[in-house]
Amino acid sequence: MAHIPDGFLSPSVLAGTAALSVAALAVAARRSRATLGEREAPLLGAATAFVFAAQMLNFPIGAGTSAHLLGGTLVAVTLGPGSGMLVMFAVVLVQALLFQDGGVAALGANALNIAVLGPGVGWLIFRTGVHLLGPGHRRQLGVAGAAAFLSTATVGAAVALELALSDLVPLGPALVVVGGVHLIVGLAEAGLTMAIFALLGRSRPELLARATALSPAARRWAWAAATGSLAIAVAAAYLASTRPDALQAAAERLGIAGRTAAYLQGPFAGYTAPLGGPWVAAALGVVVVFGLIWGVASLAGARRRL
Helix, strand or coil, X not given: CCCCCECCCCHHHHHXXXXXXXXXXXXXXXXXXXXXXXXXXXXXXXXXXXXXXHHHCCEEEECCEEECCCCHHHHHHHHCHHHHHHHHHHHHHHHHHHHCCCCCCCHHHHHXXXXXXXXXXXXXXXXXXXXXXXXXXXXXXXXXXXXXXXXXXXXHHHHHHHHXXXXXXXXXXXHHHHHXXXXXXXXXXXXXXXXXXXXXXXXXXXXXXXXXXXXHHHHHHHHHHHHHHHHHHHHHHHHCCCCCEHHHHHHHHHCCHHHCECCCCCCCHHHCECCCEHHHHHHHHHHHHHHHHHHHHHHHHHHHHC
């Protein structure tokens, strides 16, 4: 949805966003080290697998456009902002390198927008809202929806600003078209975030902004969620809407869709594997993102014990 392809951004914007992403993710990794480890790996893997699977499931939102869950606010509320950023970066990285979803050169910009601003803004708004309104699941539910909406709007505004700074389109039209579409997407993001938040609040409330290690029951729940994400991804490979996503639709309306380039051909471009087709690509994607974040968590835990 907010995955910028190669060919849109100028070298200076690519360099600047990459530098900001590296700095922000380094801070996130350092702040998350205290809670990352082998015991938490199932939850991190489940969250990453779910976000990857959910982002494959595009659904129509009207005006010939489709959208999918971004998930930044949801993972930040569940895992904390630092771990949430690492989860989102793992998804963005695998999408770019394996599936050609978002440009390789634009990886820094996409990481900044989706993996840093999305969960970072969502978490900040959520924590501020909870502080102002006080505890209570219903209050938190409403705040989570507002945070998801505003974080999605922020991502859209960031994409518009990056396009304008690249002299691709004036800022005003970019904000109206790209930012406007993301406001619509934000409504869907808010609804989905609230639904999942409510489900977690009823079934596993300890997962919401948890501060302690997972219980055995919660780890079993995480494994079950990861398995469910595999099923979601396989289904999404065949059920996702074929309508253009928010950024693709905006690029067409702004007349810049022809600038799209592909500097690196992903082995599963278009979420299709040479052997087996879409369902194989979907399943491999879930396995790869799960294994990637598991490895990060295990490495962090090993370094912490040294």
